[in-house]
Amino acid sequence: MLDSHKHKEKHRDKEHRHKDHKKDKERERSKHSNSEHKDHFEKKHKDKLKHSDASEKHKEKHKDHKEREKEKRREDKVGSLITPLEERYTDGSKWRFLEHKGPVFAPPYEPMPDKVKFFYDGKPMKLSAPAEEVATFFAKMLEHEYTTKDIFRKNFFKDWRKEMTPEEKSKITDLNKCDFSDMSAFFKAQSEARKQMSKEEKQKIKEENERILQEYGFCIMDNHKERIGNFRIEPPGLFRGRGDHPKMGMLKRRIRPQDIIINCSKDSKIPKAPPGTKWKEVRHDNKVTWLVSWTENIQGSIKYIMLNPSSRIKGEKDWQKYETARRLKKCVDRIRNQYREDWKSKEMRIRQRAVALYFIDKLALRAGNEKEEGETADTVGCCSLRVEHIKLYPKMDDQEYVVEFDFLGKDSIRYYNKIPVEKRVFKNLQLFLENKQPEDDLFDRLNTSILNKHLQELMDGLTAKVFRTYNASITLQQQLKQLTTGDDSVPAKILSYNRANRAVAILCNHQRAPPKTFEKSMQNLQTKIDDKQSQLSTARKQLKAAKADHKASHDEKSKKTVEVKRKAVQRIEEQLMKLQMQATDREENKQIALGTSKLNYLDPRISVAWCKKYGIPIEKIYNKTQREKFAWAIDMAEKDYEF
DNA sequence: ATGTGGACTTGTTTCGATGCAC
């Protein structure tokens, strides 16, 4: 009794300190960003001084003016981006005013035409509307591999039966006797018909979508009209978990207004629920960023409607993330020395923590939270690695102390890697493995919460995932420096950029299945290259002939011809080179997905600076959406930006 | 310490528009 009381007391005390500490943290953070900001502008001014040269005074003056304009714009923009963050958000509030129109619901179920039949045990059977709707979900997926999986079928059938009338329930007892093929064919025809629609019809649908977007796709947050990310409620259907998910095939039920929580400001126009319905709740919580939420029935988790990545609120958060990673850059050496020291600790928990952190740092592994067994696919991250996921080889080929990793990570993507490690790490791993079964935790004295608490003490705001961000961004920067050659052509530079990006994607294990049409499209490209090559040799011959002709005649006309031919050769050479770059890029990219790292791990200012330094149009690196998401960086970074 | 709900980021897959060769 007494003990537990004491324990509580201590705990509360700790909490207090924790909270105070947090306030300090916020202040600390503000200071940081302020000085970053000042640095940024000071450096630029210095540059300008250096550049001013008497001979170029006029030009410089003009540029100066333009620069000033630009700078002012940037200052305004950055000002609006940063200042409010610091002034307004120290209390944790995310906005002052929020107004929106609520979500767009999935269209109601449209019963199938009577001519489309469902067969049970070979005989046609008319289903009640609710049972029929769920049947259509299965029918629509009939071509998909999912429907052949046992768990999927079992879960689907169980949930489907819940929607049936008592009569249907007693009759339909075996999924194998269900024939959805007619329904499936109907949907295939339907989607075919959609593709065949006339231009006018397609245009009409497009316009209607645009109208809905205009009405529901935007909100007002603190004086700004902002794009909403996902304003449509997810329609009902069958749950498609990834990997070996124990819940695949379960019915994802239809979300109704009475399931919806609306979040907006008190003084805004409150969104109206559809006629005859009511929201579950309307709240006014400005400590969160979401506009709409509901609870999903598969895992019981909450889903949200939030703003688009281009919004101020997401942009600021993104910017903050990279600033944290840059602060890690400043102290990463210290932290690395520290964990190397900790490999020698007499305490097991500290050794485990240090080895895990080493993996997170070196291999960019994810933290690895515990998951509820049986609720999701069996996947792991660093802290949740099990004995069965690693193998130790004291010697392998010509390397010593090799660790082989083989496990399923996020989204059940396989992580396979063999890496030599320091002897001390290896010895520690051997120690951690002692007297354990394959299914036991490798780091039995560690979890993400312990690790993150430790990291927090090493650096304010540091968590496991910051290492991924940091290592990804620093790798991009180093690789760009290493691979880019100043006098390369633009396509060659872009190949270098993609290679740098690729190094990061490999580090983060962002794999992809080679596209189904990969071989073919590679061949097509090769044919193009071959064609170009023969074009080139023809053009070269023509140039030679023209030169000879000119040598003989020495007239103006032949001179012109030589020039024309020379130009032609040059053009074709360029085209050929571009194609070859493309082929190389595609081949190297066969099993690598660049998108995720580009979007989530690479400080966009590195890319912006690189573009500016080498005169590459930003459009070659970022598409429209990406430019919108990274608007803050495009505006902020100069050619000398350093991560 | 441990568990749980909640909020937010990160990730793959699917869908749909676009552009290109024929």
Added chain:
DNA sequence: GTGCATCGAAACAAGTCCACAT
């Protein structure tokens, strides 16, 4: 114009991390 490959966007699943309760 047609069919098809490619690409961008939407959809939505699956992580991380934190606060709070016990």
